[in-house]
Amino acid sequence: xxxxxxxxxxxxxxxxxxxAFRELVEPEIExxxxxxxxxxxxxADAEDLVQETLLRAYRAIDRFDGxxxxxxxxxxxxxxxxNMHRRQRPGVIGDWELIRTARxxxxxxxxxxxxxxxxxxxxxxxxxxxxxxxxxxxxxALILVDVHDLSYSEAAAVMGVPVGTLMSRLSRARDRVxxxxxxxxxxxxxxx
Amino acid sequence: MTGTLQQMLTCLxxxxxxxxxxDADPAARLTPGEISRLEGHLATCEKCTRVAAEHxxxxxxxxxxxGGTGVDPRSVDRVRDFLAAIHDKDTA
Ligand SMILES: [Zn+2]
Numbered sequence: 335x336x337x338x339x340x341x342x343x344x345x346x347x348x349x350x351x352x353x354a355f356r357e358l359v360e361p362e363i364e365x366x367x368x369x370x371x372x373x374x375x376x377x378a379d380a381e382d383l384v385q386e387t388l389l390r391a392y393r394a395i396d397r398f399d400g401x402x403x404x405x406x407x408x409x410x411x412x413x414x415x416x417n418m419h420r421r422q423r424p425g426v427i428g429d430w431e432l433i434r435t436a437r438x439x440x441x442x443x444x445x446x447x448x449x450x451x452x453x454x455x456x457x458x459x460x461x462x463x464x465x466x467x468x469x470x471x472x473x474x475a476l477i478l479v480d481v482h483d484l485s486y487s488e489a490a491a492v493m494g495v496p497v498g499t500l501m502s503r504l505s506r507a508r509d510r511v512x513x514x515x516x517x518x519x520x521x522x523x524x525x526x
Numbered sequence: 527m528t529g530t531l532q533q534m535l536t537c538l539x540x541x542x543x544x545x546x547x548x549d550a551d552p553a554a555r556l557t558p559g560e561i562s563r564l565e566g567h568l569a570t571c572e573k574c575t576r577v578a579a580e581h582x583x584x585x586x587x588x589x590x591x592x593g594g595t596g597v598d599p600r601s602v603d604r605v606r607d608f609l610a611a612i613h614d615k616d617t618a
Contacts, residue, residue, distance in 0.1 A: 355612075355613065356609055356610070356613060359609060360606060360609065363602050363605050363606060363609070364597050364602055366605075367597045367601055367602060367605065368597055371597065377598060377601060380601070381601055381604060381605060384605050385605060385608050388605070388608065388609055388612060389612060392612050461587055461588075465588075476588065477588075479549075480584070480585050480588035480589060481588050481589065483589065485551055485552065485553065486549070486551045486553040486554060487552075487553045497553050497554065501545070501546075501554060504545065505545050508545065508581065508584060511584060512577075512580050512581070512584055515580075515584070516580070
């Protein structure tokens with residue numbers, strides 16, 4: 335790829351800095367907003383968080399090696415969010431504890447209907463409860479991969495863990511949620 | 527009896543690979559040999575087929591969780607403008 339960012343690490347002396355940074359960041363704006371939406375209280379907060387993230391990323395660009403920009407930006411997003419909340423409500427919130435699940439969208443017309451007594455409208459509350467009951471580290475893996483569609487490497491970078499660790503957390507999270515839903519009174523009849 | 531044990535071992539073998547099979551993530555691909563063995567097993571094992579179906583259904587449910595498309599395009603535009611402004615301010 336060869337980002338000029340890497341070969342021109344100084345902010346002050348280089349007008350190529352801006353466009354390089356923009357090229358790097360622009361394709362990731364939507365993903366950043368999507369992740370931000372789930373860890374903040376609404377669209378306005380999400381935008382603030384992403385803007386603050388971009389500002390910090392811009393200042394830190396000389397420490398970026400040019401690989402995996404999405405993971406890099408998401409890591410900054412996570413840290414920025416943690417810092418912002420520490421400032422507002424000291425000691426109350428830990429970073430991925432903040433994951434706030436957006437309202438599930440069951441019953442939407444595009445939801446495929448096959449194979450899915452398992453994913454039924456009435457399951458909404460059970461799924462919500464099952465995800466909330468997860469250990470935050472497991473929940474983060476599940477949300478980053480299954481909700482936000484990040485790759486293993488991206489999710490691992492966001493969480494600051496090796497890919498193998500991410501995979502095992504993801505697997506445990508999925509198994510727990512799957513089993514919680516299976517034993518739910520709503521679905522027991524359909525699945526056993 | 528041997529048949530049952532064999533079946534059990536294959537189910538365990540499959541269970542350990544089902545996530546990588548379904549995700550097909552570039553960081554953790556199964557070999558073509560593993561894929562065909564797993565698909566062969568899924569074709570005959572009801573239990574593992576059901577597990578795979580649950581995984582798919584769960585993934586689909588979670589992928590809809592963000593409220594579908596989610597992000598407002600105007601929000602993307604505003605952030606894009608902000609991005610441009612960072613650059614302009616810095617070089618001004
Ligand atoms: Zn099996």
